[in-house]
Amino acid sequence: MSFQKINEDDIKFFQLALKEKYVLMDEENIARCSGDQTEDLKFPPEVVLQPGSTDEVSAVMKYCNEHMIPVTPRGAGTGLSGGALPVWGGVALDMRRFNKILLVDKRNFQVTTEPGVITQELQEHLRAEGLFYPPDPASKGSCFIGGNVSENSGGPRAVKYGVVKDYVLNLEIVLPSGDIMWTGANVLKNATGYNLTQLLVGSEGTLGVITKVVLRLIPAVKYDLLLLVPFRSAVQACEAVNAIFMAGYTPSALEFMERDALEWSMRYTQSTGVNLPADIAAHLLIEVDGNHMDELYRDADAISQIVQQYDIDEILFADSYEQKQMLWVLRRKVGEAVKSNSIYKEEDTVVPRAELPALLKTIKELGREFGFHSVCYGHAGDGNLHVNIVKGEMSDDDWAHRLPQGIRRLFTAVVALGGTISGEHGIGWVQKEYMDIAFSGLQLQIMKQLKHTFDPKGILNPGKIFMS
Amino acid sequence: MSFQKINEDDIKFFQLALKEKYVLMDEENIARCSGDQTEDLKFPPEVVLQPGSTDEVSAVMKYCNEHMIPVTPRGAGTGLSGGALPVWGGVALDMRRFNKILLVDKRNFQVTTEPGVITQELQEHLRAEGLFYPPDPASKGSCFIGGNVSENSGGPRAVKYGVVKDYVLNLEIVLPSGDIMWTGANVLKNATGYNLTQLLVGSEGTLGVITKVVLRLIPAVKYDLLLLVPFRSAVQACEAVNAIFMAGYTPSALEFMERDALEWSMRYTQSTGVNLPADIAAHLLIEVDGNHMDELYRDADAISQIVQQYDIDEILFADSYEQKQMLWVLRRKVGEAVKSNSIYKEEDTVVPRAELPALLKTIKELGREFGFHSVCYGHAGDGNLHVNIVKGEMSDDDWAHRLPQGIRRLFTAVVALGGTISGEHGIGWVQKEYMDIAFSGLQLQIMKQLKHTFDPKGILNPGKIFMS
Numbered sequence: 001m002s003f004q005k006i007n008e009d010d011i012k013f014f015q016l017a018l019k020e021k022y023v024l025m026d027e028e029n030i031a032r033c034s035g036d037q038t039e040d041l042k043f044p045p046e047v048v049l050q051p052g053s054t055d056e057v058s059a060v061m062k063y064c065n066e067h068m069i070p071v072t073p074r075g076a077g078t079g080l081s082g083g084a085l086p087v088w089g090g091v092a093l094d095m096r097r098f099n100k101i102l103l104v105d106k107r108n109f110q111v112t113t114e115p116g117v118i119t120q121e122l123q124e125h126l127r128a129e130g131l132f133y134p135p136d137p138a139s140k141g142s143c144f145i146g147g148n149v150s151e152n153s154g155g156p157r158a159v160k161y162g163v164v165k166d167y168v169l170n171l172e173i174v175l176p177s178g179d180i181m182w183t184g185a186n187v188l189k190n191a192t193g194y195n196l197t198q199l200l201v202g203s204e205g206t207l208g209v210i211t212k213v214v215l216r217l218i219p220a221v222k223y224d225l226l227l228l229v230p231f232r233s234a235v236q237a238c239e240a241v242n243a244i245f246m247a248g249y250t251p252s253a254l255e256f257m258e259r260d261a262l263e264w265s266m267r268y269t270q271s272t273g274v275n276l277p278a279d280i281a282a283h284l285l286i287e288v289d290g291n292h293m294d295e296l297y298r299d300a301d302a303i304s305q306i307v308q309q310y311d312i313d314e315i316l317f318a319d320s321y322e323q324k325q326m327l328w329v330l331r332r333k334v335g336e337a338v339k340s341n342s343i344y345k346e347e348d349t350v351v352p353r354a355e356l357p358a359l360l361k362t363i364k365e366l367g368r369e370f371g372f373h374s375v376c377y378g379h380a381g382d383g384n385l386h387v388n389i390v391k392g393e394m395s396d397d398d399w400a401h402r403l404p405q406g407i408r409r410l411f412t413a414v415v416a417l418g419g420t421i422s423g424e425h426g427i428g429w430v431q432k433e434y435m436d437i438a439f440s441g442l443q444l445q446i447m448k449q450l451k452h453t454f455d456p457k458g459i460l461n462p463g464k465i466f467m468s
Numbered sequence: 469m470s471f472q473k474i475n476e477d478d479i480k481f482f483q484l485a486l487k488e489k490y491v492l493m494d495e496e497n498i499a500r501c502s503g504d505q506t507e508d509l510k511f512p513p514e515v516v517l518q519p520g521s522t523d524e525v526s527a528v529m530k531y532c533n534e535h536m537i538p539v540t541p542r543g544a545g546t547g548l549s550g551g552a553l554p555v556w557g558g559v560a561l562d563m564r565r566f567n568k569i570l571l572v573d574k575r576n577f578q579v580t581t582e583p584g585v586i587t588q589e590l591q592e593h594l595r596a597e598g599l600f601y602p603p604d605p606a607s608k609g610s611c612f613i614g615g616n617v618s619e620n621s622g623g624p625r626a627v628k629y630g631v632v633k634d635y636v637l638n639l640e641i642v643l644p645s646g647d648i649m650w651t652g653a654n655v656l657k658n659a660t661g662y663n664l665t666q667l668l669v670g671s672e673g674t675l676g677v678i679t680k681v682v683l684r685l686i687p688a689v690k691y692d693l694l695l696l697v698p699f700r701s702a703v704q705a706c707e708a709v710n711a712i713f714m715a716g717y718t719p720s721a722l723e724f725m726e727r728d729a730l731e732w733s734m735r736y737t738q739s740t741g742v743n744l745p746a747d748i749a750a751h752l753l754i755e756v757d758g759n760h761m762d763e764l765y766r767d768a769d770a771i772s773q774i775v776q777q778y779d780i781d782e783i784l785f786a787d788s789y790e791q792k793q794m795l796w797v798l799r800r801k802v803g804e805a806v807k808s809n810s811i812y813k814e815e816d817t818v819v820p821r822a823e824l825p826a827l828l829k830t831i832k833e834l835g836r837e838f839g840f841h842s843v844c845y846g847h848a849g850d851g852n853l854h855v856n857i858v859k860g861e862m863s864d865d866d867w868a869h870r871l872p873q874g875i876r877r878l879f880t881a882v883v884a885l886g887g888t889i890s891g892e893h894g895i896g897w898v899q900k901e902y903m904d905i906a907f908s909g910l911q912l913q914i915m916k917q918l919k920h921t922f923d924p925k926g927i928l929n930p931g932k933i934f935m936s
Contacts, residue, residue, distance in 0.1 A: 107710060107822035108886075130716075152659045163657055165666070166634065181910050185888035187818045188850045189631055191620045191670050192888045192895060192906050193933060194915045198633070198666035202659050219716040242575060248598075248687040248759065291716065295763065350655045354575035382656045418576075420653035420660045427660060438660050442649050447662045449921040453914060465661060 004068045006046040017059045022050040033092035038082040045092035052097045054211040062178025070462050073205040075147030078139040081428030083204045087463040109217045115146020115210045131217040134161035138332045146210045152202030154424035156253035159381030165201045167215045173208030176455045186214050204426050205461045207454040224289035225296045226324045228316040229307050234282035236310045238356040241380045253287035254381030261334045261377035268337035273326040334377050343391035349414045350423030353383040362413045370406030384423035411437045427465045472536045474514040485527040492516040501560035506550040513560035520565045522679040530646025538930050541673040543615030546607040550897030551672045555931040577685045583614020583678045599685040602629035606800045614678045620670030622892035624721035627849030633669045635683045641676030644923045654682050672894050673929045675922040692757035693764045694792045696784040697775050702750035704778045706824035709848045721755035722849030729802045729845035736805035741794040802845050811859035817882045818891030821851040830881045838874035852891035879905045895933045
């Protein structure tokens, strides 16, 4: 790459374009924008820019494109594949000032928002209007909706309601050239030209900078119930997942947690809310939702009957707000708990749902072969299993050189099961070396040509998704 | 374009690649593949090829790409925007031999099918296994699933269940180069590279030839109820659509028919099943579905209460198979009925749902200004209104020269309402002259570059979507 280092003239331009106070080079901001939630990776940008309008983003992009300065867009920095790491230095384009919900169009069940709004705040704002935006990644309390769009995030409710891509109707983006465009229209059905919107969703900030997001919404759902089911066999827990769907039920969440995941999360959050007998190997956390409590009790009862066919302990049935909150906090904090416990790597495997038991067995076999311990949990209803590989006693040398071979074997097995290497975290910086397992040379070449169409000079979020 | 005419050597190659009997130049096949259901447009291909395998498609594409022979893929020829018209002659690639359902993966709620399977047959095959593939375009009894994918078709049930794009997980395609590739993976969540699958869906056969389709499925739904609600004001009928959603109900179909639409369809099908008093201006056809009859009656009752607030006549409540069939046939035959009645043009407008009343008013005003009569009907729940402009008494000259100005005004109004120019029929041949209303030069340029990435020589379905 023939990227240019940022010089004094560049800074002067940025200060003119954005006002001085939004051009940051202090230690704290540089440090903050050096990393995200991916392992302990740090790549400092040369400058942090905080544009406040689409026109300002456009001015920055145009300038950087002309001057071959790499630009890495950044949301809240909660990513798990290193998508926001400024691996080539240059500009960290910090989108936090894009924090306004622009229009709640209640008549059309749509919202137009800026990308820097925190997902949970957006959800709560909409819920107060009787509207529901379902995708809720574990980091919903801090992540930005723009980052969710960029990574095509999921979360527990995807099993019933779909992922981010199923809600994005239209995006305003700024191209590397500085040109501003919308990707589609604010309509529920669209057969007008190529689907640029869906090409942008999940493109990890490599094709354009998202400056506005139009989401479709659904009517708010009134009630939910939550069940925590303890299994004596983790493989049986995976099997039960499929049995629930085969019986015709679609829970609004169907989460799997290995024993360690729950135990570590309980320790991390100092929770005593769940009794964890020694013989329990895994849990399913099952939510049903709807507008009529009698129907929820009926469905919860039917699901209880189904899981009773397996070797389970007593089901914890949560219908109070406090109990449900307690269980969801435990589930959402697993990632942080693992991180606090050890150096780790998180793999975001996804397979056709019925292959989950096979995937889990393979993971454990590979762990024995390569000497790693893994804590598995995730969105079992979607076949999306997060594999946290903890360093524990592994030597630095094995961690650096032998483990990648194990991960390669894991992803190869995932693809052989009909799956792929990321369900909702993206490829970013840390998974790109495995893309050849999921895709042929031809597929990668087509994708790179698409990148080239949007970003011919390669200045936007360089070093991501592709090896070269 | 520097396309080559097909010569004897080309024919010899095709005969060798496909067997002689699948290389057709007889009058009947040439005539059949000259048109689709779009107006009366006819563009004869030079030869009709009927490949029987992906490898055969690959051989044909490679050859045609090398020899600059245009190739137009063809499903069942039910398209309404001329996507299958061989406007440059060359090869009509008739996919009817791709008629096998390859794998029903009941455990994973997926099906892998060839593209030449009739949509309704696929649906019935799956329903017998307890599985449901919802998208059901009006032509479902004859259209191919591959054509549905190419156009991103909808149909009445899109309002609750989404359109084709919401069900396509993965596609096997043959590129113009002859290279074969899959676009994604058979998983419910995917954050691995760019979404090539969604780029192909709705690309109208211009980026690759679809040879296998992997669809996600949902559990079959047991029951449905149907209501036909007669309104004395068409605008009020549109308003009622929104009131139903605002009250928190999501019907499994919410169809609008102007009086003429229903009346013409009744005449065309010789049906006497519906009483049509003189003061009725429009109908809503409303379906609710679910697995518990008591809930359906409850929802149907609530919806009835909502529509009672408008000036309506007696609701026809259909719960027998025969009654429901009768009403659906009337709805599905509107298009054919209009076609049998007059030369016509069908516009496939789509707006944010709440803008339907405004759209309907605009259509009628433009009709008065430009002297055309229109029959409007469609998927009101999605804001997708089909506008059938009938020639009637209009002079040939006005039809050819004045009407396009009226259509231009109509589409301009649609875009001003936040909508776009095709909801489910595609752009194809007949709407491409209006693409500049929906898209800026920049957007069109990006789309053309995407086309170029997949089809650098421009031999695959040339003349579609773009003016040049």
